[in-house]
Structures are given as C-alpha cells and as structure tokens.
Amino acid sequence: MTVLAVSAEGPAAWENWRKAFSEVAPDLTIVSWFDPAFDPEKADYALVWDPAPGEMAKMRGMRAILCSGAGVNQLVHREDFPRDVMLVRMGGEQTAALMGDYVLWAIISLMRDARTWAMQQEQKVWRRNLEYNSCMDRQIGILGFGNLGAAIARRLVKAGFSVAAWCRRPRQDEDIRLFCGEEAKAEFLEETDILVNLLPSTPQTRDIINADLLSCLKPGAQLINVGRGDHVVEADLLAALESWQIAGAVLDVFREEPLPKQSAFWTHPRVIVTPHVAAEAACKIQAAYIANAIQEIEAGKTPELTYRPEWGY
Known part of the structure; x- marks a missing residue:
C-alpha cells in the first residue's frame, strides 16, 4: 500500500x-x-x-x-x-496550456493597451485610443527556456509571433532562435519588444530584472513576469515605467503576496496586476x-x- x-x-x-x-x-x-x-x-x-x-x-x-x-x-x-x-x-500539459493562454492574453493586452480601455470603462469614457500593433510588429523574448519556456515559445510562434529565447546553458532548438549564456544576453535584450520572464528562482536569477537589464531593452519595451516575484527589483521597474523605458507591464508574481495594498503597481496606469493565477x-x-x-x-x-x-x- x-x-x-x-x-x-x-x-x-x-x-x-x-x-x-x-x-x-x-x-x-x-x-x-x-x-x-x-x-x-x-x-x-x-x-x-x-x-x-x-x-x-x-x-x-x-x-x-x-x-x-x-x-x-x-x-x-x-x-x-x-x-x-x-x-x-x-x-503537466494543462499547466503549460494555461501558461500559454495567459502569456498570449498578456501580450495582446499590452499590444492593444487594454489597461487604458479598462480604466476608461470604469470612468464611462468613450475614447478610441487605437493601437495598431500586431503579432507582425513585435519581437517576443522569452527569458528562460525550460519546459514551460519552450512550450510557450512554440505556442507564440504558432500564433504568428517572432520569438527568441535566452537560456543559461548552451543548447539548440530547431524552431526557436536561442541566445545562450551571459555573453549573449545583451544582444537578446536589444532585439526584444516584449520580454516574458519564465526563469526559476535561483541565487543567480534573483533581482535579474533590474535597472541594468531594463536599460538594455528597446526604449518603450514591455514586460510580462510569470516567473518569480524575487526576479524583479520593484523600484527599478517603477523607475523604468516613469521614464518610459518600459511602456507597460503585466505582473502575476510579486516579492510579497498578497501584493500589499500600498504597492504602486495596483494603481499604475500602465500595469496590469493578476493574483498569481497564470498557470494553476x-x-x-x-x-x-x-x-x-x-x-x-x-x-x-x-x-x-x-x-x-x-x-x-
């Protein structure tokens, strides 16, 4: 037994x-x-x-x-x-499918500025803030190419996106362009319009999404964090949002959960907050x-x- x-x-x-x-x-x-x-x-x-x-x-x-x-x-x-x-x-397959659904939703929400539409609805404002970005206009960068990262990358390719991924250890993939090792990270970031973080939490990855990393992205790039809360230096991300180096973010995980009520992320006009639900x-x-x-x-x-x-x- x-x-x-x-x-x-x-x-x-x-x-x-x-x-x-x-x-x-x-x-x-x-x-x-x-x-x-x-x-x-x-x-x-x-x-x-x-x-x-x-x-x-x-x-x-x-x-x-x-x-x-x-x-x-x-x-x-x-x-x-x-x-x-x-x-x-x-x-399991459902975990990967749920994460894929969430990331695809988050990317489209950022591309179409869905946060602004939601705020306008709350205020009963009819303003046609048109966003013309499509999957043909955005390079998606996956930070982390493990089981989930690989599954999400392939899902996004099928949806029509151009996708690249960064991983620590050298490897090859027939379908996804990979950047491997620290020496390749800057080039990977420079080409990225929307960065999707799927890294695990390790001593090497904590605080990895900091001012230095964010400054390597294209001006006006966007961030989706479905990795771990301790990856993001929150003050650095807020500063990057303030300067418009980062144009928007979808955040599902945080250093402290539940997210404290005093957090600036709750009310930031270019941040979508979800309560750690991406792949449950x-x-x-x-x-x-x-x-x-x-x-x-x-x-x-x-x-x-x-x-x-x-x-x-």
Whole structure:
C-alpha cells in the first residue's frame, strides 16, 4: 500500500484533494497531513506547498516530496528541508496550456493597451485610443527556456509571433532562435519588444530584472513576469515605467503576496496586476500528475521535473 500525505493548501483544501485523487488514482491511499491520528512515519510521499515551520523535518524518511506548484524555492531554502529526499515540481500539459493562454492574453493586452480601455470603462469614457500593433510588429523574448519556456515559445510562434529565447546553458532548438549564456544576453535584450520572464528562482536569477537589464531593452519595451516575484527589483521597474523605458507591464508574481495594498503597481496606469493565477491547473489535473509521478518513482524512474540542486530548480 502506497500512502500519500496531503498538506498542500492547508486543511481547507483536503476535501478537494480527496475527491480528485479518488477519481484519478483510486488505488493510491491518501491521508490528510492535518488528521490528528496521522503518523508521518507511515507515509511514503507528501504533497506540499509551503508547510508550517518544522514540518518538513518529519518527511525525512519519505521516498519523495511532491510540490503543488511549479516553483520550489519556498521549500529548498528552509532549514527543515530534507535534502536527501527527492523533490518533484508540478507540471503537466494543462499547466503549460494555461501558461500559454495567459502569456498570449498578456501580450495582446499590452499590444492593444487594454489597461487604458479598462480604466476608461470604469470612468464611462468613450475614447478610441487605437493601437495598431500586431503579432507582425513585435519581437517576443522569452527569458528562460525550460519546459514551460519552450512550450510557450512554440505556442507564440504558432500564433504568428517572432520569438527568441535566452537560456543559461548552451543548447539548440530547431524552431526557436536561442541566445545562450551571459555573453549573449545583451544582444537578446536589444532585439526584444516584449520580454516574458519564465526563469526559476535561483541565487543567480534573483533581482535579474533590474535597472541594468531594463536599460538594455528597446526604449518603450514591455514586460510580462510569470516567473518569480524575487526576479524583479520593484523600484527599478517603477523607475523604468516613469521614464518610459518600459511602456507597460503585466505582473502575476510579486516579492510579497498578497501584493500589499500600498504597492504602486495596483494603481499604475500602465500595469496590469493578476493574483498569481497564470498557470494553476485544476485540482483533478494536478492529482493526476502527482499520481503519475508516484508511479514513475515506484517503477524506479526519476520524474522529469525532479528538483536538481546543481541547477537551483
């Protein structure tokens, strides 16, 4: 009997997880981490997001820890994180599809100045601020070319956009023009009209979207951040917006979440804020992904999205 202990999203989410796993993996025994009778030593796996302090130390004897999100930096930097236990990130086709939908929506929203239309609607103002940009007029730059970055790049190409991507390690791709390594980053940025950040959070990528990087973009470029909140130096982005070096931004992730009410991003006329929703797959889809990852581990395989300490994600 394989036992999965569910902690992700807290006790209020337990019933949704229970129903989802009963449909997609009825042979998998699942228990609530928050059940007073639960014994962590009897569980083989744990599904987590951001457990309470000290709880991850109770997972040291498990075969693997599975995260309900694509990012795991909230786990691996904790003192109680068991570094000898396999950690698997959330993935799956729906996650990539949702992210692709979001990025495509964000790009078109920036190109057509949808933020202005929304503000005019609130004020009942009828003003035809026409924007004539189309997919033929904008070079999209993907910052990060992992599983999601590659999927989003190909989705945008199919939609008619010219797309390039930057990655740290040398690699090749038949469909996407790649810029690899630090020495190629400036050239990549200089050609970019809309920058889409999909990088993971690592010591090398934190604060990467700063004044220096933003100054390398074309004047009037735009930014979409669906990577991590700690990638953006918020004061630098606000300054770039003020100077019109950056003409607009769509931001889904932030250093502090929920975004504080006093943040200037809430009311900025050229910023669209969304509450970290770009690629959150349905509970049933996530449960199926987790169940499949457990099957792979049980069969002696390593899931594709297993955390690699040497990469930082």
